[in-house]
Amino acid sequence: MSRKKSKGRLTRQQRALLHKKKMRKRIILLVLEILILIILGTAAYGMSKLDKLDFHTLNKKNLEIYQDTGDYTNIALFGLDSRGVDWDSEEGVRSDTIMIVSINNKTKAVKVVSVFRDTLTQQGDGSYEKANAAYSYGGPEKAVALLNRNLDLDIQKYVSVNFNALADIIDLLGGIEVDLKTPTEVELVNGYGTETAKVVGRTTTQLTETGKQTLDGIQAVSYARIRYQVFDGDPNDGTDFRRAERQRFVLQQVVAKAKKASLPTLNRIIDKVLPQVSTNLSASDFMGMAANAVKYELGEMKGFPFDVTTSENVTGFEGSYVVAIGFADNVKQLHKFLFDKESYQPSAKVQEINDDIVYLTGIDGDDYEVPPADGQDSGGTDGSYTDDSGYADDSGYADDSGYTDDSGYTDDSGYGDSGDYGY
Numbered sequence: 001m002s003r004k005k006s007k008g009r010l011t012r013q014q015r016a017l018l019h020k021k022k023m024r025k026r027i028i029l030l031v032l033e034i035l036i037l038i039i040l041g042t043a044a045y046g047m048s049k050l051d052k053l054d055f056h057t058l059n060k061k062n063l064e065i066y067q068d069t070g071d072y073t074n075i076a077l078f079g080l081d082s083r084g085v086d087w088d089s090e091e092g093v094r095s096d097t098i099m100i101v102s103i104n105n106k107t108k109a110v111k112v113v114s115v116f117r118d119t120l121t122q123q124g125d126g127s128y129e130k131a132n133a134a135y136s137y138g139g140p141e142k143a144v145a146l147l148n149r150n151l152d153l154d155i156q157k158y159v160s161v162n163f164n165a166l167a168d169i170i171d172l173l174g175g176i177e178v179d180l181k182t183p184t185e186v187e188l189v190n191g192y193g194t195e196t197a198k199v200v201g202r203t204t205t206q207l208t209e210t211g212k213q214t215l216d217g218i219q220a221v222s223y224a225r226i227r228y229q230v231f232d233g234d235p236n237d238g239t240d241f242r243r244a245e246r247q248r249f250v251l252q253q254v255v256a257k258a259k260k261a262s263l264p265t266l267n268r269i270i271d272k273v274l275p276q277v278s279t280n281l282s283a284s285d286f287m288g289m290a291a292n293a294v295k296y297e298l299g300e301m302k303g304f305p306f307d308v309t310t311s312e313n314v315t316g317f318e319g320s321y322v323v324a325i326g327f328a329d330n331v332k333q334l335h336k337f338l339f340d341k342e343s344y345q346p347s348a349k350v351q352e353i354n355d356d357i358v359y360l361t362g363i364d365g366d367d368y369e370v371p372p373a374d375g376q377d378s379g380g381t382d383g384s385y386t387d388d389s390g391y392a393d394d395s396g397y398a399d400d401s402g403y404t405d406d407s408g409y410t411d412d413s414g415y416g417d418s419g420d421y422g423y
Helices: 012-021 026-045 047-050 135-149 165-172 184-200 217-224 240-259 263-276 283-295 327-339 348-361
Strands: 073-079 094-104 109-115 120-122 128-129 159-164 176-180 213-217 278-279 297-304 308-309 321-323
Touching: 012 240, 047 263, 073 135, 094 135, 094 327, 109 327, 120 135, 120 321, 120 348, 128 135, 128 263, 128 348, 135 159, 135 327, 135 348, 165 217, 165 240, 176 184, 176 217, 176 240, 184 217, 213 217, 217 240, 263 278, 297 327, 321 348, 327 348
Parallel strands: 073 159, 109 297
Antiparallel strands: 073 094, 094 109, 120 128, 159 278, 176 213, 308 321
């Protein structure tokens, strides 16, 4: 089956939802950078640091491994939103970000795939739900099994990271310098800060003036979340594009400072962040990665499904779901991207899932056409998500703010806004 061609653009609502999913990837590149620092720090400080990690053992028999992918190590990476629940709980924690990190053991090239959390997938009992439901139902074991079952993979290792770690890292780096240009921007940082402080569980100070200033972790995270208009006359202001720019700027600042951090600072980051990391990577796994850390090259990042739409018309379900346009063909594309398999043939299980999704949604990759957006002419696209602003997501930040735009789309994951600014 060839790559599907649609004859229309994604609707505004679809763009809002899928742009939100792409934005979720951004924190994970930062986490990957920090994990590399942790690995290097482990090599520098010795194995004693590893006892700070929250180790979990997964039962290999329950992981539904499909087949060996050869000279690749595949690791599932989960970013957790644990508000109201112990972050390392086996059940009830939402995996707000789901990613697959694939390491070519020969070339040391690293590729990353972000699985949109609302993707319609088959759960362990044969039912269908959003991909992030698996972690909530049964922790990392069920979440890893979901990836293997739906995508023909052989993942056995995982890393879960509490999102609160971002604010902690910024604080330990001494904050970051940000230029707040308008009083409205200052007001919004303070407003978001109230909500962020509740989630992180500590206090921050209120900003009182515009201009360049050093923001602490809560303030910096709050700055990155601004989704309201702060400048007059800017057609892109108040959009996800501007918020993406802020987030990208924050990440650039953090990564730059982290790379220049002294060993004592790196040590403090390791001490603070490691307890917020849950994994089944062994000491030997860490030491092996530490030995090759300088050789790793982080390459392309893509979102799964590649050909994608959204639907609120899933039989027996309410709410909006991300739906693959031809699920089996998307799995085929996944294996080509990760493992350079030019003619991969999806398993019978994947074909079964493909057929079930067609039945539940009516979306068939053979003849599906993305409906044209309101007020826009139809134009050829390939069914993959592209932001009309030209923004290309390659920075890895995750937004779990419960984004709402004026198209009427509201995140139905149950997170919700708890104040005027939301989180």
